[in-house]
Amino acid sequence: EFQPRVFSGVQPTGNLHLGNYLGAIARFVPLQDEMPAIYCVVDLHAITVKHDPALLAGTTREVTAAYLAAGIDPKKAIIFNQSQVREHAELAWIFNCIARIGWLSRMTQFKEKAGKNRENASVGLFAYPTLMAADILAYRATHVPVGDDQKQHLELTRDIAQKFNNDFADQIKELGLGIPNPTPSPELPDELFFPLTEPMIAGPATRIMSLRDGTKKMSKSDPSDLSRINLRDSAEEIAKKIRKAKTDPEPLPSEMDGLAERPEAANLVGIYAALSGKSKDAVLSEFAGQPFSVFKPALADLAVDKLAPMTGEMNRLLADPGHIDAVLRDGAGRASEIAGPVLRDARRIMGF
Ligand code: ADP
Numbered sequence: 144e145f146q147p148r149v150f151s152g153v154q155p156t157g158n159l160h161l162g163n164y165l166g167a168i169a170r171f172v173p174l175q176d177e178m179p180a181i182y183c184v185v186d187l188h189a190i191t192v193k194h195d196p197a198l199l200a201g202t203t204r205e206v207t208a209a210y211l212a213a214g215i216d217p218k219k220a221i222i223f224n225q226s227q228v229r230e231h232a233e234l235a236w237i238f239n240c241i242a243r244i245g246w247l248s249r250m251t252q253f254k255e256k257a258g259k260n261r262e263n264a265s266v267g268l269f270a271y272p273t274l275m276a277a278d279i280l281a282y283r284a285t286h287v288p289v290g291d292d293q294k295q296h297l298e299l300t301r302d303i304a305q306k307f308n309n310d311f312a313d314q315i316k317e318l319g320l321g322i323p324n325p326t327p328s329p330e331l332p333d334e335l336f337f338p339l340t341e342p343m344i345a346g347p348a349t350r351i352m353s354l355r356d357g358t359k360k361m362s363k364s365d366p367s368d369l370s371r372i373n374l375r376d377s378a379e380e381i382a383k384k385i386r387k388a389k390t391d392p393e394p395l396p397s398e399m400d401g402l403a404e405r406p407e408a409a410n411l412v413g414i415y416a417a418l419s420g421k422s423k424d425a426v427l428s429e430f431a432g433q434p435f436s437v438f439k440p441a442l443a444d445l446a447v448d449k450l451a452p453m454t455g456e457m458n459r460l461l462a463d464p465g466h467i468d469a470v471l472r473d474g475a476g477r478a479s480e481i482a483g484p485v486l487r488d489a490r491r492i493m494g495f
């Protein structure tokens with residue numbers, strides 16, 4: 144059987160925001176007590192678009208500080224920086240030779256990020272999902288907590304694992320490197336080298352939307368700073384952004400059905416639910432019939448209450464970059480101890 148293991152990552156592209164926290168980082172914390180957990184700062188992904196080399200070390204430390212401040216314990220979980228463990232890039236190349244151009248051409252994130260000038264996008268941006276598959280499968284990770292925007296990339300990760308397991312089934316068996324398939328199916332051999340990873344996309348915050356436009360996801364790259372709550376915003380900035388968040392003039396309904404055509408209102412209720420740990424229905428029964436002039440200040444108080452201690456801890460940690468770098472170095476060593484043998488076996492399967 145594949146040992147349960149969780150892997151996830153966040154790009155060091157600056158402007159870490161509430162969506163990154165609620166959709167991903169906050170969910171990493173309890174998982175470290177359930178199974179071995181590996182949390183990566185994925186800097187090789189951050190260079191698929193134009194980046195400033197002078198800022199990369201700082202943004203890498205910022206994501207690390209967010210992990211630590213959120214409550215990830217570097218003694219339990221492995222926290223490290225992707226570029227420090229060479230197995231990621233090596234396995235990504237193998238996967239570039241497994242994945243099909245047609246598969247990658249269907250990725251909606253590439254289409255969005257490349258925009259109109261697709262011919263001018265980097266090959267790395269196109270191949271991003273094969274590197275993501277390598278990130279996960281270098282550890283034979285079985286569970287990947289992410290936001291909703293990563294769903295398609297995780298399906299591709301399963302497709303790559305499946306094709307690798309099929310294409311090299313004979314070598315895997317001959318070398319004795321297979322693990323019995325826990326869920327036998329006609330599409331797969333009875334022994335696998337890579338697991339078919341389970342996406343964990345759940346809870347009230349899988350897709351936090353922009354505070355300025357309820358049809359766009361909250362994003363690091365949105366030019367409007369009012370569109371997102373950054374994890375390093377002050378209490379005043381958080382309150383101001385919630386006060387200025389786009390809404391409609393109707394009071395809150397008593398049930399989620401009443402928010403079907405009101406994306407901005409639904410988003411704020413979802414944020415309240417995620418921050419308070421209550422269900423969206425429970426939030427609505429508390430605020431049913433109330434206008435936003437009542438709901439927004441309550442949400443701002445809650446957000447400041449939950450985020451201010453973390454912001455303070457991030458700032459304290461960032462004042463000591465040497466400590467953060469030591470955490471990353473230790474984590475890279477421990478990550479290599481897992482990924483090294485997986486790559487050694489993958490190379491034998493490939494015939495290297
Ligand atoms: P971004 O999409 O902000 O550039 P990343 O690609 O580094 O950030 O994503 C880090 C994690 O944050 C991923 O698991 C992603 O799904 C999650 N995430 C990003 N934006 C949101 C959002 N608006 N709502 C919920 N989760 C999000």
Ligand code: NA
Nearest residue numbers: 252290292293
């Ligand atoms: Na993303």
